[in-house]
Amino acid sequence: MPDLFQPILSVKNMSVQFPTLSGAVTAVKDISFDVGREKVGIIGESGSGKSTTGRAIMRLQPANARVVAEEMRFEEVDLLGASEADMRAIRGRRISMILQDPKYSLNPVMTVGEQIAETVILHERIGRRQARQRTLAMLERVHIRDPERVFNLYPHEVSGGMGQRIMISMMLISSPSLIIADEPTSALDVTVRQHVLSILDDLIAERDIGLIFISHDLNLVKSFCDRVIIMYAGRIVETLEACRLNHATHPYTRGLLEALPSLDHPKDRLQVLRREASWAEA
Numbered sequence: 001m002p003d004l005f006q007p008i009l010s011v012k013n014m015s016v017q018f019p020t021l022s023g024a025v026t027a028v029k030d031i032s033f034d035v036g037r038e039k040v041g042i043i044g045e046s047g048s049g050k051s052t053t054g055r056a057i058m059r060l061q062p063a064n065a066r067v068v069a070e071e072m073r074f075e076e077v078d079l080l081g082a083s084e085a086d087m088r089a090i091r092g093r094r095i096s097m098i099l100q101d102p103k104y105s106l107n108p109v110m111t112v113g114e115q116i117a118e119t120v121i122l123h124e125r126i127g128r129r130q131a132r133q134r135t136l137a138m139l140e141r142v143h144i145r146d147p148e149r150v151f152n153l154y155p156h157e158v159s160g161g162m163g164q165r166i167m168i169s170m171m172l173i174s175s176p177s178l179i180i181a182d183e184p185t186s187a188l189d190v191t192v193r194q195h196v197l198s199i200l201d202d203l204i205a206e207r208d209i210g211l212i213f214i215s216h217d218l219n220l221v222k223s224f225c226d227r228v229i230i231m232y233a234g235r236i237v238e239t240l241e242a243c244r245l246n247h248a249t250h251p252y253t254r255g256l257l258e259a260l261p262s263l264d265h266p267k268d269r270l271q272v273l274r275r276e277a278s279w280a281e282a
């Protein structure tokens with residue numbers, strides 16, 4: 001039985017810089033956080049450094065990016081010192097990433113079933129017949145009603161919601177301990193989104209997986225995650241239990257909460273979000 005409170009991932013004082021023609025851009029500034037077997041949301045407006053954080057953990061940042069940290073540890077692995085071969089063994093097998101649009105993550109010229117089966121064959125070195133059985137079972141697990149038929153479909157033949165369920169099955173079939181989901185449902189409409197999220201929720205609870213859920217949707221993160229990290233201009237300004245989000249003290253988080261539309265208390269005008277340069281400083 002895994003220790004639910006033991007961090008799977010520990011990041012200490014991580015910064016990420018990109019050289020640009022007009023000088024270095026520090027996209028992530030000195031951030032520290034842990035993730036256990038829990039759902040941690042990372043929230044912040046566009047450009048606040050959420051995706052850069054996710055990619056740096058996977059070591060998938062562009063070649064010119066500079067990542068520095070005091071520590072980046074995933075289970076027993078020192079992510080800072082790991083070789084590219086070590087990372088290839090970790091990506092997809094022990095840490096998986098679910099991105100916004102399955103269209104761009106799935107191979108367009110392979111059926112979805114073949115792609116999932118390939119993943120199992122690659123990671124577990126099992127035979128084709130066994131991989132096919134595992135794939136069909138996993139498709140069923142993400143509530144795909146006719147897995148034999150869906151196995152033979154190409155990515156362009158599936159809807160957005162089904163595509164995302166296929167991605168989830170592909171990312172979970174190798175039983176990772178950490179999943180990084182970057183805006184996984186923002187391309188879906190509300191009812192499909194709820195369905196996809198409840199499937200993801202069941203699977204990660206059943207397997208004690210840690211989840212980093214990157215989003216700009218405060219309401220969604222509030223209801224779906226256990227803890228929320230709020231980023232502003234590359235910094236973590238506040239970390240809270242999701243159920244305590246309404247008691248947030250940082251003025252940026254308060255601004256985000258106050259900008260949410262509410263049916264109970266309709267507002268004539270939405271507030272303009274307050275921003276201060278000092279929040280992005282140490």
Ligand SMILES: Nc1ncnc2c1ncn2[C@@H]1O[C@H](COP(=O)(O)OP(=O)(O)OP(=O)(O)O)[C@@H](O)[C@H]1O
Binds near residue numbers: 018027
């Ligand atoms: N390859 C790059 N070169 C230069 N700057 C970059 C690069 N990638 C990201 N940045 C900059 O880093 C900052 C953080 O970007 P990032 O994509 O992590 O933000 P984000 O919070 O995920 O935003 P969004 O919600 O729009 O995806 C931005 O200012 C962005 O312009």
